[in-house]
Amino acid sequence: MSRQATSTDGHNIDRDRLVDLYRTMRRIRAFEEAAEKASITGQVGGAVHLSIGQEAIAAGVCANLRQTDQITTTHRGHGHCIAKGTDPGAMMLELFGKEGGTCGGKGGSMHIADFEVGMLGANGVVAAGLPIAVGAAHGAKLMGEDRVVVCFFGDGAINRGPFMEALNWATVFKLSVLFVCEQNGFASTTHSDAVTGGGGANARAESLGLEAHTVDGNDVAAVDALVADLIPRIRGGSGPMFLSANTYRLKGHTSMDPALYRDQDQAAAQWDVDPLIRAADELRRLGLADSDLAAIDSAATGEMSRVSEAADAADTPALEHAFADIQDVGAPVWEAQS
Amino acid sequence: MSRQATSTDGHNIDRDRLVDLYRTMRRIRAFEEAAEKASITGQVGGAVHLSIGQEAIAAGVCANLRQTDQITTTHRGHGHCIAKGTDPGAMMLELFGKEGGTCGGKGGSMHIADFEVGMLGANGVVAAGLPIAVGAAHGAKLMGEDRVVVCFFGDGAINRGPFMEALNWATVFKLSVLFVCEQNGFASTTHSDAVTGGGGANARAESLGLEAHTVDGNDVAAVDALVADLIPRIRGGSGPMFLSANTYRLKGHTSMDPALYRDQDQAAAQWDVDPLIRAADELRRLGLADSDLAAIDSAATGEMSRVSEAADAADTPALEHAFADIQDVGAPVWEAQS
């Protein structure tokens, strides 16, 4: 991919709104940089999949959702969680496996969930979130609620059967789902293109009856503008829609992956079209002072280093939680185990 | 559906070839009528799914295959087996659960297989045959063989995930597979359309990179002509192709199903466009004498009533076969069981 011009110009985005989007992205970035560090030091034990470079999608999509709207995400979901309103403090505690984590430390990065803000769960199984998202929307329909459900997933996920089943289901039952495919070029160490036949995600979605859109997923204003248009239509009963957001996974598959399998020059060039750089350029163009940008950046970095320190200092969960919330009948009894 | 005109006219089909196709169809019909009877009397114990009304697809497709080419089929696969060259005697023995059946009586109607003629198996699980067919073609490619694999399945199967996965796989690995979707309007008691979103089978296939065709599946000459064109191209390395064949399931889902859930007038009208009637009309037009047609019909009926009688008279399998061909190590030992 060559360097892309920022296309925000055309969107007449309000500066305040772009500031908010930028702040969200910067907070995601700062969270993940802190998580990456903690992963490398071993403070975070489980696998950490960074969405660095993909923040514009999370920010641009979720800015258009109500708190009662819901999302599902994947192994690479920190950005979606933060953008949807999950407390990064609780998220970081979760990554560290500590008390007060979103899941009490029992899930880790790949299973973050925050039902209060409509974050129905990350998922360790590729494509497993699609049927779940569709079911959440099916539930809303049955209960007569006008929630929209957004389902995030990667370009590798479109080759798993549940992808097709879920899209077909959403069409058949006319559900209020926005499917968002993050086209970051990779599925783990594999180039997604090499294992994807035909016209790709949008062609498949259209064949299944969904209106499908493509957006420059590194242009947060473009994502925001498009999704601002789609969500009300979906809420109004249009049925499901599909959005492919083109982006690039700037880091390896996990925090431990040096990603040597890809063209290093190309990968390096992608840092120039980092969505944060592009949004910052645009904000400067719109007259935001460098000092204001720097303030946002350092607030985010500060926030996330604080949550990271707090997580490090926090207590591990009480042992009996290993046997809590399994099932009402037939769960192991802590007293008997200890 | 309204009554369709036979469209064979355009195909300049050789009369001898049409006679052969007609004979194949008639033999399939006769086989299934005998099977239906035996199912109703209880001589055949397991479920029997009749392809009555769909014979033109089996006949027209398989007439263009070599013996070394391979097929997979479904629960509704008698026609495909016969058309591919499986001995109806062995098939009927299989339905009766008798010694000498294609699978020694251990599989029944839904698991008929005949590897010698390239019939790699019916399947009791909807859509399970697609990945298997694709794998057979993958094997051929690895071994440098120019076999073509034809995969038959129904319009209900296109909503299962493995449908998409298998088509994508065939495209990615450029495999020599012809996917044949029998659009008979139903998935069990459900109208296929009611649970299928978007443009249907061909739209999905095209989105996955397959060249997709549609044919009047009740017109055996049309099926034959089209497939005669496709198979050499596939064998030549075109990659996978897709064929939707429009037809109608004249009987219920199983031999026990009166199919009261469908419009009875419409169903009755479909008997007028029965592929056998249409082929017979065409043959008459091409100058075949009624007596010749009658001879084909009675030969087929005679053959199948003989195989049915023979199956009835045949021995049940030796009991120890219940423990044969399970696995080389760790199978139960017959002597220990008896």
Added chain:
Amino acid sequence: MSTMSIISYQEAARQAVAEEMRRDKRVWALGEDLGRGGVFGQYKGLVEEFGPERIADTPISEATIMGASVGAALVGTRPVVEMRFADFALCAVDEMVNQAAKARFMFGGQARVPMVIRQPSGMWRSSAAQHSQSLEAWYTHIPGLVVAAPYTPADNKGLLKSAIRCDDPVIYIEHKANWDLEGEVPDDDDYLVPLGPARLAREGADITLVTWSKMVGEAEQAALLAAEQGIDIEIIDLRTLWPWDQEMVFASVAKTKRLMVVHEAVQVGGFGAEIAATVAEHMAHVLVAPIRRLGAPRAPISYAKPLEDLLRITPEKIVALASEQMAV
């Protein structure tokens, strides 16, 4: 006082679903062909009463039938998932095991997954290897799942109602050869059989026979035959496999000092092994004869009837084992 009616196993289940759907608007059912009553007629008439939204016809998409149900359960509805044949649930195992069973726990208790997964199981009319399996043991091995397998019509009503009211995923195993079995069933709309406790199907002094689902019927016949030989079999119908009623089984074994476990599923790795092992661990001292299991040989199920029959547990096989046990 509750009145009783004699109804079939199938009708009992139908009533259970209908009553729970009337009682709780959040309950709905989904699966293939439900609008025409379901493949065995167990949903007959329900679409007429509840409409096609709550008795939903689905595409043939087992993975998404299951996965969408997980999503719908997470947001507060209570799906009854029809898998048609237990064998087809194998197309939806990630959704059952990695998603439904684990979501409550993984998410730290933020959400529940109240769903019932109906899996008609077992041998029925020469259905061969892909339509006859009994895989209940698998689900007992998975934390987060409740597993029920009723035998009587009354239990099929009361347990299914409890399963629908349960806030966790319940694997609900009905036996395909039981649909027409009739029995007395309370008419009471609130007739519930709790998940967990077993049912003492027959009192006896000599051998404790633990079983479930259709094998209860075989065991009852066996007990009559055994009685002629002077062997008095006590039959425990487990009806819930997880959690299972260890207390009733232990009490019975303490009395009879002999244990037999009988199931239709393959013996190797079957749930009988769990019961046998547990009793061996805890009650070896009271046993006067070795524990005996009776399950199917480790063979795929044949189509041909005589071969299929070989794999069946019969009253005769049970009696033979019982006499052997008494001979020790």
Added chain:
Amino acid sequence: MSTMSIISYQEAARQAVAEEMRRDKRVWALGEDLGRGGVFGQYKGLVEEFGPERIADTPISEATIMGASVGAALVGTRPVVEMRFADFALCAVDEMVNQAAKARFMFGGQARVPMVIRQPSGMWRSSAAQHSQSLEAWYTHIPGLVVAAPYTPADNKGLLKSAIRCDDPVIYIEHKANWDLEGEVPDDDDYLVPLGPARLAREGADITLVTWSKMVGEAEQAALLAAEQGIDIEIIDLRTLWPWDQEMVFASVAKTKRLMVVHEAVQVGGFGAEIAATVAEHMAHVLVAPIRRLGAPRAPISYAKPLEDLLRITPEKIVALASEQMAV
């Protein structure tokens, strides 16, 4: 005479695949990311030697990875199927259980399904509930499947080679925490460990401890600790779970008169139940202490390390159980 090298569990498996691919053109491997060596590096260098057709990168399509392998096996190739994590094999259960395991039988022996299904299993580095499961028990319950779970590097070479040469589907369970374990492995290209026989990992007089996979290591440590208390544990590394070496286990139990079964998987419905039940059925008369099983509690696996650790089988837990058994 065969020379030996000290290599890792992972390298042993890599050699096994490479040697069998050299030996037999029909052998190939497929799965996600294999061209870059596979997710754990266990295919490192193979694409360079064998090319991308025989070391095939696949889409993320577990059902079709499995199903296509069934088809490819039916026509005479010998696929080695990489599932990456055993948990993901749950996306391909129909293909494993309804197709691979049953095809040979259902088709009356017309065809074979020679495929190896590699399922890296077990707890490894805080991987939480969807990446840590040990589900070997499931596969032992399915007719048609062979199940192997090696512990030593030598066995991982010799058993994997046997699995690749086997004409039936083999569920091949490697432990994710074992990849770096080193040990002596014969260099011989024809070094085979047959499917079936167990390995006597330690001789002992007092207790027979049956285990497999990574738990062999824990058992060995436990035996050292127990020895300090004067308890002499005999360790049988089953290495093949189906068929399992009943003969060696029975002979050992006849000698020690005590049985312990230890596995990482959930205890309820685990394969330990099968072993315990079988010994209880056949050897109750020789036992001087009740059989003991040690498996994980029936709980999803927690992410937080101290909680995850609670679910682990440790040498200490084994020793505690051993002393308890000796105290009887």
